[in-house]
Amino acid sequence: MGLPIPHTKLGTWLFLGTEIMFFTALVGTYIVLYFGTPNWPTDPAVTHINVVAGAINTFVLLASSYLVVVALSALQAGNLAKGKLALWAVFALGLVFLGIKAVEYKGKFDHGILPGQVAETPTQALNKTAFAVVAAVEPSINAAISGGANVDERRLMLGTELIDDDTSADRKNQLQPIRDADQAAQLFRNDILAGKVALAQASERLAILKAEPEYGHLFASVHEPTVIPAGNLFASTYFLMTGFHAIHVIVGLILFAVAIMRIGWLQSTPDRSREKPIQYVENIGLYWHLVDLVWIFLFPLIYILPGV
Amino acid sequence: MADHSHPHPNYFAVFGALCVLTAVSWFLDEANGWGMFSSRALLITLVCAVAMAKALFVLAYFMHLKFEGRWKYVLLAPTITLAIGLPIALMPDLSLDYYERDPLTGGVAGAEWTPVDSVAKSGAEG
Numbered sequence: 001m002g003l004p005i006p007h008t009k010l011g012t013w014l015f016l017g018t019e020i021m022f023f024t025a026l027v028g029t030y031i032v033l034y035f036g037t038p039n040w041p042t043d044p045a046v047t048h049i050n051v052v053a054g055a056i057n058t059f060v061l062l063a064s065s066y067l068v069v070v071a072l073s074a075l076q077a078g079n080l081a082k083g084k085l086a087l088w089a090v091f092a093l094g095l096v097f098l099g100i101k102a103v104e105y106k107g108k109f110d111h112g113i114l115p116g117q118v119a120e121t122p123t124q125a126l127n128k129t130a131f132a133v134v135a136a137v138e139p140s141i142n143a144a145i146s147g148g149a150n151v152d153e154r155r156l157m158l159g160t161e162l163i164d165d166d167t168s169a170d171r172k173n174q175l176q177p178i179r180d181a182d183q184a185a186q187l188f189r190n191d192i193l194a195g196k197v198a199l200a201q202a203s204e205r206l207a208i209l210k211a212e213p214e215y216g217h218l219f220a221s222v223h224e225p226t227v228i229p230a231g232n233l234f235a236s237t238y239f240l241m242t243g244f245h246a247i248h249v250i251v252g253l254i255l256f257a258v259a260i261m262r263i264g265w266l267q268s269t270p271d272r273s274r275e276k277p278i279q280y281v282e283n284i285g286l287y288w289h290l291v292d293l294v295w296i297f298l299f300p301l302i303y304i305l306p307g308v
Numbered sequence: 309m310a311d312h313s314h315p316h317p318n319y320f321a322v323f324g325a326l327c328v329l330t331a332v333s334w335f336l337d338e339a340n341g342w343g344m345f346s347s348r349a350l351l352i353t354l355v356c357a358v359a360m361a362k363a364l365f366v367l368a369y370f371m372h373l374k375f376e377g378r379w380k381y382v383l384l385a386p387t388i389t390l391a392i393g394l395p396i397a398l399m400p401d402l403s404l405d406y407y408e409r410d411p412l413t414g415g416v417a418g419a420e421w422t423p424v425d426s427v428a429k430s431g432a433e434g
Contacts, residue, residue, distance in 0.1 A: 003379050010379075017387045024387075028395035029402075036403040055334045059327065065370050066323035073316065289371045296362045299330075300355045304337045308351050 012283040016290050019248075023294050026244060027301065030237040034306065039229040042307030046228055048107045054303035057100050058295060064093035065292040068285040075263070075278045084263045087256055087281070090288070094253045101246055108235075112223040115239060118231030122199045125225040129202055130192040132222045133185040133209065140178045140218055155182065181215035199225055241298055248291050255284040322369045326362055333358045 003010055034040055041047050071086035112118065112128075119125035138151050141158060148154040161167050162175050188205060191197050197205065202225050210216045228234070262277040336355055345351040368374040 004377060005379075013380075013383055017383050020387045021390050024391040024394060028391070029398065032395050032398045032402045035399075036405070038405075051334065051337055055330060058330050062323065062326045062330065065366060066319060066326075069319045069370050073319070286371055289366055292370075293363055293366050296366065297359055300333055300359050304333060304355055305352060308340055308348060308355075 006279055008279055008283055009286075012286050016286060019290055023241075023244070023297075026237075026241050027297060030241060030301065033233055033237060037230045037233060040306065041228050041231055041234050044307075046226070047234060047306075048104075048111055048113065049303055049306070050104065050107075051303045053100055053104055054299050057097050058299045060093050060097045060100070061292045061295050064090045064097075065289050067093070068281075068288050072278070072282055072285055075274075075281055080263055080267050083281070084260060084267070087260050087263065091253060091256045091260070094249055094256070097249060098246065098253075101242065108238075110223075111226075113228075113231065113235050115232055115236040118228050118235055119225070120227065120229050120231055122227055125199060125227050126192045126197065126202055129206060129222065129225045130189040133206070133219060134182075134189050136219050136222050137178065137182045137185050137215075141182065144175060144178055158182070177215040178218075181212075181218050184209060184212075184215075185219075199227070238302065241302065245291070245294055245298060248294070252284070252288050252291055255287065259284055317369050317374075319369065322365055326365055329358050329362045329365075 044050070067086045067090045071083045071090065074080075074086060075083035108114070117128075119128050141151055141154050145154040145157050145161070148157050158175060158179055162172060162179055167175075188197075188209065192202065206219070206222060206224065210219045210222075259277075259281050262280060266272055266274060266277055333355055336351065336358070339345065340351055373380050
């Protein structure tokens with residue numbers, strides 16, 4: 001009676017069944033939304049989706065899946081050293097995957113592609129730039145002026161300190177660029193809000209601001225005003241799918257760390273029963289294969305098919 | 309312990325096949341850039357077929373399902389049913405176009421669609 005597999009393996013498979021349904025919800029929703037949105041951003045120059053990074057990540061996960069199987073075979077054959085080495089290799093490849101993912105995410109953050117933060121109309125892009133240039137100067141104001149209840153008070157204090165005769169020349173030299181930057185930013189913002197600036201002109205004026213020798217560096221973090229229709233849908237689905245997948249990779253790495261420790265204990269106490277630690281490795285191997293399986297579907301759906 | 313009365317599959321050969329399939333799907337993407345595919349449906353079918361093949365290799369050999377008993381069908385059947393059924397259920401509301409769409413805005417073609425510009429109009433303070 002009963003299934004010819006250990007309870008832990010059955011439990012793992014039941015869990016994997018729920019994980020498949022979990023990712024199905026996310027991926028299925030993405031597919032459905034993609035086909036329902038005619039202006040989904042597909043140009044790689046806009047979405048910053050790099051097929052090469054995706055392909056390398058696919059290869060990394062496939063290699064790590066292969067090495068898990070190698071580790072399990074070695075452990076079952078009694079070769080603990082080889083098994084542990086293969087598990088270390090799986091761990092390292094998992095870190096490589098996360099590293100490449102981190103580089104991709106940084107690219108997205110640098111271009112302001114975040115759910116809810118993407119401008120979908122020219123007016124939204126202009127408003128975003130208007131508030132971003134003023135906000136870009138505020139950390140410098142807060143750092144230079146102490147006291148004051150909020151940044152607007154500190155702005156006034158900055159102005160009065162500059163006019164004050166008692167302020168030293170060094171201090172005035174420190175404060176003047178911040179004041180100039182703040183004035184330029186506020187002028188830019190007021191022009192945008194008054195409707196005097198079109199999108200292309202806003203790009204030019206922002207470039208001029210950034211090129212100013214005295215204070216241009218303060219505006220380094222302000223993004224080019226770009227309009228991405230349906231950009232927020234794209235950002236939401238992208239980060240949900242790849243984010244949850246990355247969380248699963250991190251959990252997998254923790255499990256493999258525990259596995260490496262358990263094999264280490266086996267090596268140091270040879271009379272210990274090997275059955276449970278090896279079964280543990282088989283179970284987390286199954287989990288890791290599922291993580292690989294999800295990526296096998298994510299890669300074409302995110303990197304290859306959009307824009308086809 | 310799992311039943312090992314069958315010979316071990318050649319795991320490296322499976323890994324090699326997976327790498328080849330990954331290269332194929334990347335090649336399909338490049339070929340699309342060269343304009344090799346006139347039919348969009350064909351390309352989508354090919355890419356999805358490659359993904360399914362890779363998934364089946366991982367499921368059958370790495371996850372050892374080829375050598376497991378019939379319980380695998382009991383387990384995977386509800387999962388796959390939901391996996392296919394959920395997108396189909398969502399499609400009429402989110403995917404199927406009942407009206408002609410404006411490709412630029414994604415809205416209904418010909419309808420008046422003005423973006424909400426309340427921030428610019430009220431001139432909110434920064």
